Amino acid sequence: MNAPGNNQMIAPKIQKQLVNACAVETTNAILADLGDRWFTLLLDEARDCSVKEQMAVVIRYVNKHGEVIERFMDVVHVATTTAACLKEAIDSLFAKYGLSVARLRGQGYDGASNMSGEFNGLKSLIMKENPYALYVHCFAHQLQLLVVAVAQANQYVCDFMWIVGSIVNTSASSCKRADKLRQLEHDRKVKLLERGEISSGRGLNQETSLARPGDTRWGSHHSTLCRIEQMWPSVIEVLQNLIDDGDRSSKGLSRTLVERMERYEFVFILLLMKRILAITNHLSTVLQEKDQNIVNAMRLINNVKCKLQKLRDSGWDILLEDVIDIILQEMDSRFSETTTDLLIYMSCLDPRNSFSRFDVQKLVRLAHFYEDDFSWNERMLVEQELETYIDDVRSDERFEGISDLGALAKKMIETMKNRVFPLVYRMIELALLLPVATATVERVFSAMNIVKTDLRNRIGDEWMNDSLVVYIEKDVFNTVDNEPILQRFQNMKSRRMQLSRIR
Numbered sequence: 001m002n003a004p005g006n007n008q009m010i011a012p013k014i015q016k017q018l019v020n021a022c023a024v025e026t027t028n029a030i031l032a033d034l035g036d037r038w039f040t041l042l043l044d045e046a047r048d049c050s051v052k053e054q055m056a057v058v059i060r061y062v063n064k065h066g067e068v069i070e071r072f073m074d075v076v077h078v079a080t081t082t083a084a085c086l087k088e089a090i091d092s093l094f095a096k097y098g099l100s101v102a103r104l105r106g107q108g109y110d111g112a113s114n115m116s117g118e119f120n121g122l123k124s125l126i127m128k129e130n131p132y133a134l135y136v137h138c139f140a141h142q143l144q145l146l147v148v149a150v151a152q153a154n155q156y157v158c159d160f161m162w163i164v165g166s167i168v169n170t171s172a173s174s175c176k177r178a179d180k181l182r183q184l185e186h187d188r189k190v191k192l193l194e195r196g197e198i199s200s201g202r203g204l205n206q207e208t209s210l211a212r213p214g215d216t217r218w219g220s221h222h223s224t225l226c227r228i229e230q231m232w233p234s235v236i237e238v239l240q241n242l243i244d245d246g247d248r249s250s251k252g253l254s255r256t257l258v259e260r261m262e263r264y265e266f267v268f269i270l271l272l273m274k275r276i277l278a279i280t281n282h283l284s285t286v287l288q289e290k291d292q293n294i295v296n297a298m299r300l301i302n303n304v305k306c307k308l309q310k311l312r313d314s315g316w317d318i319l320l321e322d323v324i325d326i327i328l329q330e331m332d333s334r335f336s337e338t339t340t341d342l343l344i345y346m347s348c349l350d351p352r353n354s355f356s357r358f359d360v361q362k363l364v365r366l367a368h369f370y371e372d373d374f375s376w377n378e379r380m381l382v383e384q385e386l387e388t389y390i391d392d393v394r395s396d397e398r399f400e401g402i403s404d405l406g407a408l409a410k411k412m413i414e415t416m417k418n419r420v421f422p423l424v425y426r427m428i429e430l431a432l433l434l435p436v437a438t439a440t441v442e443r444v445f446s447a448m449n450i451v452k453t454d455l456r457n458r459i460g461d462e463w464m465n466d467s468l469v470v471y472i473e474k475d476v477f478n479t480v481d482n483e484p485i486l487q488r489f490q491n492m493k494s495r496r497m498q499l500s501r502i503r
Contacts, residue, residue: 016463021488023466026477028484030059030071031097037061038373039099040106040433041090041133042070043122044441045081048448048464050457053078055089056444059099060106062429066409066418068293070440072472073097075448077461083122090126101126104133108435132370134342138438139287139297143280146330153326160269163260164224170253171238172210180241181210184234210235222277225270236261276327279307288439295350295405297436298343305331342369346431352403354394360386366427373426382423389421405431447472 040060048054057073076089094101107123123135152158172178210227228235239261242254260266283304287297308328345366348359360383367374367382374382393399398415402408409428412418418425451467452459459467470477 016466017492018489019466019470020462021485021492022477022480023469024488025480025485026469026473027073027097029476029480030073030473033063033069034059034061034071036103037063038103038105038429038433040108040435041104041126042108042435042438042441043086043090044110044438044445045078045086046445046448048452048457049454050452052461053081054445054448055081055086056441056448057090057093058438058440058444060108060433060435060440062409062432064413066406066411066413068406068432071476072440072444072469075444075461075465075468083120083125086122087125090122101129101133104130105430105433106435107133107135108138108438109135110138110438132372134434136294136435139301139436143284143287146280146327149330150326156265156269157273160266160273161221163257163266164221164228166253167228167235167239167257167261168210168224170242170250170257171235177238177242181231181234181238184237185231188234222274222281225274225277229270229274232261275311276308279304279311280327287437292436293405293432294343294434294436295347295431298347299350299352301331342366343434345369346427346434349405349408349428349431351393351399351405351408354400355390358390360390363427366430367423370430373430374423378423385421385423389417389424392417392421444468444472 038061042058042060043055045053045055055076055078057076058070059073060068060070063069074093076093078085078089093099104126107126109123123133126133127135150157170177171181210224210231236258239254239258242250243258246254283300286292286300305328308331312325312328345362348357348362348366350357363386364379364383367379371379396415399408399411402411405428409425409432412421412425412428447468448464451471452464
């Protein structure tokens, strides 16, 4: 930086103040974009590297262009994770940023009792103040719990998953074994490439290794099963080497694993679970997209149920029937939200297939559910507006081919039909506000592990939060003009020199 010797701005205190100024102006830009619109609250807690309990706060709203936006607001250190403590932290945060609980129209958390408890959970404490802040248990989290429950409920699958874990641990538990496995797989692929049996290219037949699957990310199980199938000869050879040259304990375990892998039962369950997990893994991936909405999520869940039922009815043996029956029962139990009247009403807004699910009477009931957002007079007029709206959009070629609720909202803004049909657009906005997953909150914790590491474990809460705001919301930060940042920094303390506008 080209500056006088006494104005280098490199002192830790000065750097913290500069980052704070940047973070405050970034948050102000987010709040300005939010305005007085409705919003949804997304929360999760995790411990940082210094074993401090941190609560990440993200808000979800629909902007003036009809786009669903999720923005990181704050990381708050909480003394305990009780519902009362979390509620107190949220109240303080709302007061800090001038947010109103009355504008809250959704809550998205995991299924922990302190969050989702029916009587004393955080969602209940908030709904006592605002009954329209509808709680949705994170769909992606429910999916993880669903498949874990299935694996534990069926003895065949439970044993199979234990064997898979043992295969990964035994064949790749040390650097020497992992390197050997990697070299064997590399040599095998080179031979296959030379014979023209496989193709090379970007993303094709790249170097792979076995990774231990984790219960909190069930997609990792699908990846592990795919890799075991792909690397089957190399895995068998590594285990066989341990039988020949390993110590007594590894010899016995390796012999058992090879015997189990060569059984028809193991191969059958491998192919079965790989196929089932491929269906649920796609759903898990889609649910964690930032712009996903409740109507699309409900449709995806129903599609998965249909696929599983089709697989169930294809005439396979009793094992397949037992496993899929358990999955279908768990899906009906855990995704009970998809059968609630409110979400059924919202699904009638789905624009797919020329608005085939549109139902005037159900949407009228949706308006009556949100009494605070639709006046008595508007509830009387909404039926006529809905009937006019559906005739209009079905005859408008600009709305042909729209299959997503988010795309419908944007198109209504573009064609200014949100002004022609304000009550219908209000319903669409309310549907888009409901969260599907807390993936954005979990990404905050990933960023927190980058900002606060073992080598920087004494970083203060404010310093960490300011750094996270600028880092996570860099696209918003890049739109903020230099002048308000510099002015805020100058006002923090009497400065002998003025900063230039160069950033």
